[in-house]
Amino acid sequence: MPPISLPAPPNVSDDAAISDWRKNVRKELLAWRGSIDPATHGQWSVSVCNGMMAILAERPKATVGFYWPIQNEIDLRPVIVDHIARGGKAALPVVPTKAQPMIFHDWTPQAEMVPGFARIPEPVGTKAVPIHVMIAPLVGFDGRGYRLGYGGGFFDRTLAxxxxxxxxxxxxxxxTRLDDIFPHEYDIPVDIILTEAGMYPVTEKAIGDTYRAEGSSPPCFLSS
Structure with a gap:
């Protein structure tokens, strides 16, 4: 894959410059992701799916809030279906309206789906459920666990x-790892970063999370 060409870092004291920089970086990263050839995308996706399976193996009864893949995102649905088959549960976000937190609703492969916010499929006829694990797609990210998403703020708003x-x-x-995404004050870092290169713990919750099988140990964290 060709390297990603990104604009120079912004002036950190200029909020408008940071906002413009994030928009331009988002555009470049999405264009790069869309250009990944299918064979490479498939290979990287297998690595990520294996990593997610390791995380969920430590939490076999967890309800996992996941995402419906769009714009060449990694498709984790096979992992989620396997998790359900092993006794776990899953949920998909429903977006009530713009600028509102998402509500996770119970999901199984048999759930009826309809186009929701931004035409992303959402389950209908299922109840809202609490989640133990949230999977957040990364357009970009930095080493502190701050994510660059699509700009709507849905995941941060929901977590809050x-x-x-x-x-x-x-x-x-x-x-798509960046030196710094220059997060906004309301941005919330993830606990674990998972890419085709491995799993990286970011917060103490990554290794201290208690919602896992009794007596099991944390997943093995890898490095590239």
Missing amino acids: SLAVRPLVVGVGFEA
Whole structure:
């Protein structure tokens, strides 16, 4: 894959410059992700799916809030279906309206789906459920666990609204790692970064999370 060409870092004292920089970086990263050839995308996706399976193996009864893949994101649905088959549960976000927290609703492969916010499929006819693990797609990320998403702020807004914070796993491609995404004050870092290069713990919750099988140990964290 060709290297990603990104604009120079902004002046950190200029909020408008930071906002413009994030928009331009988002555009470049999405264009790069869309250009990944299918064979490479498939190979990297297998690595990420294996890493997610290791995380969920330590939490076999967890309810996992995941995402419906769009714009060449990594498709974790096979991992989620396997998790359900092994006794776990899953949920997909429903977006009530713009600038509101997402609500996770119970999901199984048999759930009826309809186009929701931004035409992303959402389950209908299922109840809202609390989640123990949240999988957040990464357009880009930095080493502190701050994620660059699509700009709507849905994941951060949702995390801030939850009474009990789930374990948050950011999923993306290693090439989209940035030195700094210059997060906004309301941005919330993920607990684990998962890419095709391995799993990286970011917060103490990554290794201290209690919602795992009794007596099991934390997943093995890898490095490139």
